[in-house]
Amino acid sequence: MTATAPAPLPDTTADSHRPSGLSTTAILVIACAAQFMVVLDVSIVNVALPDMRASLHLSSAGQQWIVNAYTLGFAGLLLLGGRAADLVGAKRVFLTGLGVFTLASLAGGLAGGGALLIGARAVQGVGGAVLAPATLTLIMTTFTEPRARTRAMGAWSAVMAAGGAAGAVLGGVLTQYAGWRWVFFVNVPLGLALAAAALVYVPAASGAKGGLRRLDLPGALSVTAGLTALVYGIVSTETHAWNSPTVWVPSAVGVLLLAAFVAIESKVAAPLVPLAILRRRTLATANLVVFSLGAAMFAMWFLLSLYMQQILGYSALEAGLCFLPGCLAIILGAQIATRLVHRTGPRPLLVCGMALSTAGFGWLSQLSADGSFGTDVAAPFVLCTLGMGLAMMPVTVAATAGTDRAEAGLASGLVNTSRQVGGALGLALLATVASHTTATRTGPAAEAVTAGYGRALLYAAAFTACAAVGSFLLPRRTPRTAP
Template identity: 75%
Template structure:
């Protein structure tokens, strides 16, 4: 298949890299530039999932946020990102990759600016939701751009390796970068930093990314009702869970939100069964391997997103770390994620995904169980360091095998959908898990304070410890679920 033409040679005949054995000289710069654009954009999107965690105490003090408000700063982005991720991927196919890329970059960059300028918690949460929408359009466009630019197998493998490494680095280094920016520039710069990067990427995309025609009338094929109903349903579900911090489970406000979530998600299922071009064809969810893999990924996301959030607060509110110290404290965990991911890449060809998932989840479960014993007068070295590395290593060991398991045996035409479902499950799991575990922590803290009103550190630690123990239950369930996946001899690559 011929490589796509670039702006510098749009009128010349298409030349494949296999004609000479090497990429043509005039194409080296554009294809390299395209890879840099795709990787940098993906890094920015994934970074914003985790970069705000260390800055949350500073945001709380400036904007007078309640604990639920801090959760929503994280969850507003995650829900906007997760709820519209599949729609964003479909948009790249229907309207053209360049248009989707520029739209996502524009929305994400503008929303980042508004986040940094926010003067209230409500304004920041709203802007974070819009930022998540921009990320949902941008992230799939970066992958599509790589897949359509690098058509020669070896070149595509190298490009995908770079893209995956950058994605892992973005998630792993978010806390470190966020801590440095918060300490030395202020929390607003965890958002402002995206603005010059976004502007530079827009200029580079205009210069180097070739225009690709979408499908005529493609926008009419977008399943807008499905996307709106699933996003609204997930938001109502998370809101209902979080609202139990200030209301009893039997309160009308809680039941109204949870009942609305059930109705909206039921409407989503009905819409997907009726529309001509569904966001998620329901038939694909009947496949045992894909469904099981997504449940495992959802549980992993629920535990891991919450870990970064809870430990960021523990480090600063209990151990007294500065923002920089809190960020740097996650560096061993970040390195452990990368080591686990590299080991999984080397072993999966020999073992298949199931053993790596089971081992990864068991290691993470041990780490979470250990973390649940954190003390009000403990230390980072004795209470956090080693179990954090266990949790992170297990996560790194399981990330790529989960994606492989979900896409194994899937027709090539549906591989993008299957991969998108995995990413969506991870983000949705993170949002729901954070709502559940942070709410558990808040309830336990309040209960402890009612009997020991002057011991805030012990109250906070009691809440965080219980939530981390529930996270251990999540990863233990993920380990059990992984056993239901087919073994190596039963898996086959997508065709």
């Protein structure tokens, strides 16, 4: 009697049918456009902040919270969003996140007061946290051949990296000619178009059997609350001293909740983050590099935008256009990395990229109050962004190498969480360094403020230097991702 072979386990994240060539191209465009929109909103607001503050009569702290509220909502829910994409299905999670993000953008554009705008930004961050991991999951589950996946991830990394620079350019144009509310309204038609395209081209993924029931809710709640409390404590350093209860109480609560999360994950049968994945050297190192890169990158857009408008006297449009060379440099760096990563592996590109950015930040730290974009900003800014473009795609490859389809959302959620938490910490820390340096300087106000920006950018160089050194911990050749 012939033994019957056991039925193969279902691929819990596989699409219900294999996409055609046209469909795979459409999926790549949809995923890249959605990720571009999410990252765009990190920087598009920066150029418009002075106009928002004047229009809504915001304090300096309120102006900063327009940025921080988005980061807070984004960082707190990224892991949950990434795991939900694995268990529920990338298409469902993608459409849910896109819907929340689009509606919150509409609410932000209609906001009549500072509190409403900050609330809308927080909800925007929640939508982005659900949407962003799903974009990378779509790519990883659609492109299984290694070189095709590398090209797809190169495109995804390029538009993600360019989103920061393009946001500053677009924010300047919209603020100058249409008003600051259009930095939010612009997401509405784009969100609707992406939703319609996703309904047509993205196949429905089955998700895991009983996916919602398998979602580790205690782990999700503890890590979400822990990250939110920790980031809240960090960003509160903008307006309070480090020893203030407003800073250390939520920070301590965040640390305790994250410790509880680790304990929960070691006990439950289906953890949100299997602790074994964190013991992978390549994944852990790549996330540390992403953390340092995010800390420097987020602060760079914010500090340079304020320097050009407050010190150099540029309009929102002029400041936005000054970011265009950086946008082009990031795209160039990402394309170079995509072509070379299969020959060299991620490590040389990361080391080279972070070394270039470190040199650029060190150069930028020499800003002067009577300088100009051409003499003080242009060349070092391009050096910074070229290095970031070289690093963004290889670090994503390193972080997701060896990850199977069932963990695609988890790996992307970890990468995005590291970037966002690093960005929140970097922005809070470097903005605090800038304000404290300014407060201790005597002489003309413009020189004191510029000195603060310069010192903060020097600290940003320390972050990218740490990323360069950390890149040496990666193996010489990263293993190929399992199909």
